[in-house]
Amino acid sequence: MRSTERNLRKFPLVLALLSLVSYTLADTCSCGYAQGADVIWTDSIETDFTAVRDIETFQDWAVQKWTSARNVSEAPYGRLREARNVVANPATGGDGSIGKDGSQAGLQLYVRSALEDDNTLVPVGEIFSKREDIQYGSFRAGIQTSSINGTVSAFFWYRNATQEVDMELLSAETTANNSTLNMVLQSWQSLWAGSDASKTAGFKKDVLPFIADDAVHEYRFDWTPTSVSFYVDSNHLWTNTLPDFVPSSPGYLVLNHWSNGNSGWSRGPPKEDARMIVTYVKAYFNSTDPVRQRDFSSACRKPSSDNICQITPQAEPPICRKPGGCEGGTMTVSSAASTGKVLSAILISIVGMAAVWLAGI
Structure with missing residues (x-):
C-alpha cells in the first residue's frame, strides 16, 4: 500500500x-526551416559566437592555418592564416554584449600590423564551415568591422574561383558618416576579367546609412537556383537573376578578415592590429549529402506547424538583451538532418x- x-x-x-x-x-x-510561405530549408548551422569559449574545438567551424603566397602583379603581400588571429571572446554576463576582454563579445578575427616571413606575409584570421554540402539557402552573420584602415571584412559562400557569393566591407571605404558594402558574384566572366568581378554584371556597391565599425549589423544573402539576393538588417539591397552569376554547386561558408596591400582593394596592411567581430551566424540551407537527405526524410514524416521552424528576419541591428549570450544568434549547432537522432536520445x-x-x- x-x-x-x-x-x-x-x-x-x-x-x-x-x-x-x-x-x-x-x-x-x-521538418526544416520555413522562410516565408513558400521556401523550406532542410538544414541549419546556428552559432552564437558570444557563447563560444574554444573555437579550435568547435564542431561547426574550422580555424584556417595556411598561406597564400604573394603575387606581385596583383598585390605586394601574401596572407598568413594563423590560429592566434582567431580569438574567442565570450560574454561574461550583464546584457550579454561585453566579452571577457571588456569589448564587444564575439569571435575576433585579426589582421596584424607586424608582417611575417621577411615582410612578405600579412597575418590574418579566417574560419571555414566544416559543412561543404551547402547548396542554396539563406545565410546571415552579425558583424562589426574594423575601424583601422587597410583591411577587408568578409562573409561569403565559396565553391571555387567561378562560383562564389561574397559580401565585403573595406575599412578604407568607411567615412565619418557611412560605409560601403561590396556585393560580389564570382563567375567565369570575372575569371576572364582577371578575377575582377567589378568588371562584370556580378558586382554592385551600396552605401550603407551607418558606420560599420560602430556596431554589429546583420549581413545576409539568400541563394536560390535562379537568384542571389543581398540584405543588411533585412533591408533588401540587390538581387541578381542572371544565370551566368548564380552558383549551382555545393560549397562552404567563410568568414575572414584580411589584407594583402592591393592598392585597388584592401589597401594596407594596417598600421596597427585590426579586429573584426562576429557575434553569430545563422545559415538555413539544403544539403547535397545523401546521408543528410535520407536522415531528413526519415525525421520528417508528417510536416506540420509543430515541426517546421519559422525563420525570423532581423529587422534592426542585432543587440544583446540577455545575460551570457546575444539574441541575434542562438547556440543550436545540430542540423535538421540530425535532429531525429538527437530527439531519440x-x-x-x-x-x-x-x-x-x-x-x-
Missing part, C-alpha cells in the same frame, strides 16, 4: 517529464527516467 501511494505521488513528476517530451517533439525543426533518456522513478529504484 505504501509503495502504491508513493508511486501515485510521483505521477505529477512523470507527467511533467512527459510534457517535456511533448515540448521537445514540437521544438525540433525536424532525449526521448529514451526521459522515458527511462520516468520508468526508474516509478519503479522506486
Whole structure:
C-alpha cells in the first residue's frame, strides 16, 4: 500500500517529464526551416559566437592555418592564416554584449600590423564551415568591422574561383558618416576579367546609412537556383537573376578578415592590429549529402506547424538583451538532418527516467 501511494505521488513528476517530451517533439525543426510561405530549408548551422569559449574545438567551424603566397602583379603581400588571429571572446554576463576582454563579445578575427616571413606575409584570421554540402539557402552573420584602415571584412559562400557569393566591407571605404558594402558574384566572366568581378554584371556597391565599425549589423544573402539576393538588417539591397552569376554547386561558408596591400582593394596592411567581430551566424540551407537527405526524410514524416521552424528576419541591428549570450544568434549547432537522432536520445533518456522513478529504484 505504501509503495502504491508513493508511486501515485510521483505521477505529477512523470507527467511533467512527459510534457517535456511533448515540448521537445514540437521544438525540433525536424521538418526544416520555413522562410516565408513558400521556401523550406532542410538544414541549419546556428552559432552564437558570444557563447563560444574554444573555437579550435568547435564542431561547426574550422580555424584556417595556411598561406597564400604573394603575387606581385596583383598585390605586394601574401596572407598568413594563423590560429592566434582567431580569438574567442565570450560574454561574461550583464546584457550579454561585453566579452571577457571588456569589448564587444564575439569571435575576433585579426589582421596584424607586424608582417611575417621577411615582410612578405600579412597575418590574418579566417574560419571555414566544416559543412561543404551547402547548396542554396539563406545565410546571415552579425558583424562589426574594423575601424583601422587597410583591411577587408568578409562573409561569403565559396565553391571555387567561378562560383562564389561574397559580401565585403573595406575599412578604407568607411567615412565619418557611412560605409560601403561590396556585393560580389564570382563567375567565369570575372575569371576572364582577371578575377575582377567589378568588371562584370556580378558586382554592385551600396552605401550603407551607418558606420560599420560602430556596431554589429546583420549581413545576409539568400541563394536560390535562379537568384542571389543581398540584405543588411533585412533591408533588401540587390538581387541578381542572371544565370551566368548564380552558383549551382555545393560549397562552404567563410568568414575572414584580411589584407594583402592591393592598392585597388584592401589597401594596407594596417598600421596597427585590426579586429573584426562576429557575434553569430545563422545559415538555413539544403544539403547535397545523401546521408543528410535520407536522415531528413526519415525525421520528417508528417510536416506540420509543430515541426517546421519559422525563420525570423532581423529587422534592426542585432543587440544583446540577455545575460551570457546575444539574441541575434542562438547556440543550436545540430542540423535538421540530425535532429531525429538527437530527439531519440532525449526521448529514451526521459522515458527511462520516468520508468526508474516509478519503479522506486
